[in-house]
Amino acid sequence: MIKLVDVNKSYGKTPVLSQINLKLEDNKIYGLLGRNGVGKTTLLNMIGNQIKASSGHISLDDQGIFENSQALSDICIVKEEGIGVEDIKLKEIFETAGILYKNWDEDYKDLLINEFNLDSKKKFNKLSRGNQTLVGLIVGLASRARYTIFDEPSLGLDAAHRDRFYSLILEDWEKNPRTIVISTHLIDEVTSVFEEVIILKDEKVFIKEEVASLMKRAYYLNGNQDTIISVIDRDKIIHREKFGNTVIIALFDELDNGTKEDLRGKNIEISPIPLQKLFIYLTENHLSKEAM
Amino acid sequence: MENTKRIIKYQYKESKISMSKFWLTMFLVSLFLYIINKRSGPNVSSGIIVSGDITSISILGVSLFALLIYLIIFNYENLYKNFPMAISFSVTRKDFALSTIFKGLVIAATSGLIQGVLLKLDPIIVRLVDKTPMYDFGIFNTNTDNIIYLIFTLFIILFTVSSMWNLLASLNYRFGYKLWIVFLGLYFISSFIRSWHAGIWTFSINILTTRIDGVQLLKLVLITIISQGLAYLNTINTNIKRKA
Numbered sequence: 001m002i003k004l005v006d007v008n009k010s011y012g013k014t015p016v017l018s019q020i021n022l023k024l025e026d027n028k029i030y031g032l033l034g035r036n037g038v039g040k041t042t043l044l045n046m047i048g049n050q051i052k053a054s055s056g057h058i059s060l061d062d063q064g065i066f067e068n069s070q071a072l073s074d075i076c077i078v079k080e081e082g083i084g085v086e087d088i089k090l091k092e093i094f095e096t097a098g099i100l101y102k103n104w105d106e107d108y109k110d111l112l113i114n115e116f117n118l119d120s121k122k123k124f125n126k127l128s129r130g131n132q133t134l135v136g137l138i139v140g141l142a143s144r145a146r147y148t149i150f151d152e153p154s155l156g157l158d159a160a161h162r163d164r165f166y167s168l169i170l171e172d173w174e175k176n177p178r179t180i181v182i183s184t185h186l187i188d189e190v191t192s193v194f195e196e197v198i199i200l201k202d203e204k205v206f207i208k209e210e211v212a213s214l215m216k217r218a219y220y221l222n223g224n225q226d227t228i229i230s231v232i233d234r235d236k237i238i239h240r241e242k243f244g245n246t247v248i249i250a251l252f253d254e255l256d257n258g259t260k261e262d263l264r265g266k267n268i269e270i271s272p273i274p275l276q277k278l279f280i281y282l283t284e285n286h287l288s289k290e291a292m
Numbered sequence: 293m294e295n296t297k298r299i300i301k302y303q304y305k306e307s308k309i310s311m312s313k314f315w316l317t318m319f320l321v322s323l324f325l326y327i328i329n330k331r332s333g334p335n336v337s338s339g340i341i342v343s344g345d346i347t348s349i350s351i352l353g354v355s356l357f358a359l360l361i362y363l364i365i366f367n368y369e370n371l372y373k374n375f376p377m378a379i380s381f382s383v384t385r386k387d388f389a390l391s392t393i394f395k396g397l398v399i400a401a402t403s404g405l406i407q408g409v410l411l412k413l414d415p416i417i418v419r420l421v422d423k424t425p426m427y428d429f430g431i432f433n434t435n436t437d438n439i440i441y442l443i444f445t446l447f448i449i450l451f452t453v454s455s456m457w458n459l460l461a462s463l464n465y466r467f468g469y470k471l472w473i474v475f476l477g478l479y480f481i482s483s484f485i486r487s488w489h490a491g492i493w494t495f496s497i498n499i500l501t502t503r504i505d506g507v508q509l510l511k512l513v514l515i516t517i518i519s520q521g522l523a524y525l526n527t528i529n530t531n532i533k534r535k536a
Contacts (some may be wrong), residue, residue, distance in 0.1 A: 048382065048532065049379075049382065049384065050379065050380075051531055067384045067385060067386055067528070068367065068382075068384065069294075069295035069296060069384050069386075069387055070295070072295070072382040072383070072384060073294070073295045073382065076381075076382060077380070077382070079380065082380075083376060083377050083381070084375075084376025084377065084379075084380055084532045084533060085372075085373050085376050085377055085378035085503070088377075093377075095305075096302060096377055096378075096381060097299055097381055098384065099302045099305065100298050100299065100302060100378065100383060101297055101381065101382070102294065102295075102298070102383040139381075139404050145382070
């Protein structure tokens with residue numbers, strides 16, 4: 001298990017992440033969500049030993065991660081910005097990854113190269129943005145690292161490639177279970193892949209919860225405003241849209257069956273909130289963590 | 293330990309590729325110089341030329357000077373290409389810094405060995421083009437010194453020079469253009485103190501021209517340890533840049 005305890009990160013005097021406490025369990029697929037600039041990449045780079053935390057402790061199986069060869073041999077981070085070198089042939093990138101990752105699967109790498117129709121003889125900087133992203137995805141998947149981290153893995157990818165990537169993640173994860181962390185902005189596309197989501201807000205971990213449990217607490221209520229307000233807790237409203245006498249309220253609260261029946265009896269339509277919408281409401285809303 | 297072995301394996305592979313390219317180029321350059329000397333007649337010579345009562349030349353010794361320049365490229369490539377790749381692929385900075393020392397040793401030992409043998413063969417090649425071979429290289433005499441001494445001297449000097457370039461490359465990677473500003477500033481300040489300028493110049497020339505005895509060996513070992521130590525400390529505190 002990867003554990004972050006009271007982790008802080010600042011750039012100069014600007015704090016980016018404060019008091020991060022987090023556990024990443026084995027063999028789970030996590031979605032890391034947050035608005036631009038909230039510190040997702042910084043958090044992933046700290047876990048992947050790319051940068052050092054300003055304070056706090058990050059460990060894998062109770063061993064500190066930073067500059068720890070043993071711990072790092074179980075982690076693969078695929079960064080949005082690439083590997084820091086661009087004038088290099090794909091063949092060389094894959095060969096290097098093959099030497100440096102202990103569980104590297106050469107056959108799987110070849111299969112993925114064919115799957116995505118990449119030419120290993122080409123140089124990385126001659127590829128389209130989408131194909132550059134694919135190179136990172138192949139490294140991440142073929143690394144078979146116990147903890148595989150993808151930072152914005154969908155950048156530049158067309159819909160077909162994104163869909164194939166998500167399928168591959170699930171297929172491979174079934175055969176070779178491991179912990180996968182995906183940071184993305186295209187939330188709805190990946191909702192079915194995530195087992196748990198971590199939402200960062202205001203420099204902190206705002207929510208860390210299983211997707212299924214989170215979705216059970218998020219509803220759209222569509223109908224007469226007064227009727228809805230009379231049944232629900234106002235403090236749990238995270239979004240409201242009014243159309244004449246009708247209102248659509250996004251509610252972040254558990255509703256028991258009795259309440260649901262009551263609302264339906266009063267002509268209130270109840271529907272689930274897609275994860276992306278929920279994320280938007282939660283990250284822009286005044287709703288405090290205490291209220292949850 | 294497994295992970296340290298993996299990065300050393302990677303660096304070893306990189307060294308082999310880099311060395312193969314260099315020595316293949318030098319082979320072609322030497323062949324070219326041989327042909328030029330053969331065709332140009334007794335009055336025109338190409339290679340390292342020492343003029344005096346008798347003009348002596350070295351053809352295969354050219355690669356010795358090329359090696360000193362190659363070591364700059366080799367160390368810069370190590371920092372600007374291998375370092376970001378290794379760190380991106382979950383290698384620790386400490387392991388990378390250690391593997392760099394190993395890589396420097398491999399390059400210095402292999403190049404010392406090849407260059408030593410070449411310098412022993414050089415007089416034969418030069419005589420084949422009907423010219424007078426050069427024996428005295430300052431750091432050794434290829435006629436009077438045995439091959440072991442040549443190889444040892446070359447190894448020590450190449451590793452020392454490589455260590456200094458490694459320090460420069462690691463500082464340059466971390467601090468970028470700011471490093472050159474500092475160097476320019478130091479150069480400007482030192483220009484007011486004439487002995488500094490002369491001292492730095494003499495010091496640099498001495499490394500490449502003084503025959504290795506006990507004192508010189510101690511000096512070179514000290515320079516190597518200090519350079520590698522500072523490069524190590526600098527590398528373990530360096531983050532990778534976005535692109536290189």
